[in-house]
Amino acid sequence: MTTNPKIIGEGLAFDDVLLVPQRSSIRSRFSGEIDTSARVARGAPPVHIPIISANMDTVTDWRMATTISLLGGFGVIHRFMSMGEQATEVRKVKERMRVVEGHPPIITSTATIRDARHLLRQRERGYVIIHDGSSYDGSFIGIATPRDFEAGTPDTPLTAIMTPRDRIATVPAGTELDEAVKAMHQHRVEKMPVVGDDGRLVGVYTMKDFKYYHQYPHASLDSRGRLLVGAAIGVQEGDIERSLALVEAEVDVLVLDIAHGELDYTQEILHRLKVIERINTPIIAGNVATIDGAKYVRDCGADGVKVGVGPGYVCETRDVAGVGVPQITAIMNAAEAYKNDSDRIPIIGDGGIRKPGDVAKAIAAGADTIMVGSLFAGTDESPGEPVEQDGMLKKMVRGMASATAFEKRLALGSTTTNLEDYVPEGRTTFTPYKGKVSKVVKKLRGGLLSGMSYSNARTIAEMHERAQFIIVKNAVPEQRRPLQT
Ligand code: XMP
Secondary structure (H helix, E strand, O other): OOOOOOOOOOOOOHHHEEEOOOOOOOOOOOOOOOOOOEOOOOOOOOEOOOEEEOOOOOOOOHHHHHHHHHHOOEEEEOOOOOHHHHHHHHHHHHHOOOOOEOOOOEEEOOOEHHHHHHHHHHHOOOOEEEEOOOOOOOOOOEEEOHHHHOOOOOOOEHHHHOEEHHHOOOEEOOOOHHHHHHHHHHHOOOEEEEEOOOOOEEEEEEHHHHHHHHHOOOOOEOOOOOEOOEEEEOOOOHHHHHHHHHHHOOOOEEEEOOOOOOOHHHHHHHHHHHHHOOOOOOEEEEEEOOHHHHHHHHHOOOOEEEEOOOOOOOEOHHHHOOOOOOHHHHHHHHHHHOOOOOOOOOEEEEOOOOOHHHHHHHHHHOOOEEEEOHHHHOEOOOOOOOEEEOOEEEEEEEOOOOHHHHHHHHHHOOOOOOOOOOOOOEOEEEEEOOEOHHHHHHHHHHHHHHHHHHOOOOOHHHHHHHOOEEEOOOOOOOOOOOOOO
């Protein structure tokens, strides 16, 4: 190797390495011996599957974020929409399920069936609680569901068709979910209001929520049993307001979306949000690819780091700017940067995942989780509809630094650059339609379990510690490798 100081070393991409089989005591990767739970960001609850869907507008809106979180991963809602829309998307994910509904849909006794239907559409719930007064103080006089609505016309007052308070079964405050479910079975109802000693409503258990917990036992949940969700922010002045709106919507993690995370912007915006605005929500920052870059982001106060400059399927940074670090080396750089930290911030390996084996390699290199863009873009849950091309169904995927994505940012007023000056560093293409994202997640997770089993690793931490690579000579260049699930 040259000793010229301009050359700092050699880099390894996914195909440049293979995991070396190790003597393993794991009997089967499906035996439940392997625990893939991982940290997404300092201060955020852990997830069961270390897979994050990327904040790209052809990948993650509320649908993808909801599904990935139900499956046990984490989704980051993209920022190529107004701040109000993005906050609404966060709310939709948070509203999907909860252990107990602390803010049930409440309506006054003068309302009609039409009013109730309107409220239920807005809140996506299957019942309304009716109170009798100008303002709600927890006292209620009845409950009504869409089945009750069928007994009247849109103009019928709710009080005519509701189940009145004296016929509503309730459980006392402090009742656990399992007990509430028993009570629902016993009374043959699907909703169980929880009341305090003073008879006021403190929450509502529903059978629907309970069923979600059974159907998705690994769902990523916050302390109130609601799905976890992240949202991307940028570095414009308006992003402070956007961040506050997202925090108000109870987003779990903010993700600072900058292609080159070593810019002054990272420090400025983290200072604004954490010190001046006093936001407690964890903030992930990036992207970086070097040891210094990883240290910089950590020292700016980030709660997680996103690693990857140029490995993405629709990235053109390496072609346009000539900049990048092969992804295995980039992840190893971040791991090296934090090797002596007692409370190491989690590392996200962002970009370049084309096949299941890449997940195991990224984790082995030191990533806690991986972020997936293009592989998820062709699924039912990604935004947009499939189109027919050359006799095949396909869905669009585009780089967030592509020309078409830039036009969208211009229209939203979220950039100060002129169209004439803009040089894209991402492309737009079409990827085969793949059906449900759960199928892709299953393959990626299966590959990870297998890689962990070969490495004798029962946890992500053991994978970091024990996995070893061997370098493969003459591998295919990273950028144009095909997507393979
Ligand atoms: P994959 O390979 O999963 O990578 O599609 C997703 C990641 O790619 C990054 N990304 C871009 N990088 N120009 C780039 O250089 C772009 O236009 C672009 N769009 C997305 C991003 O980090 C994403 O998570």
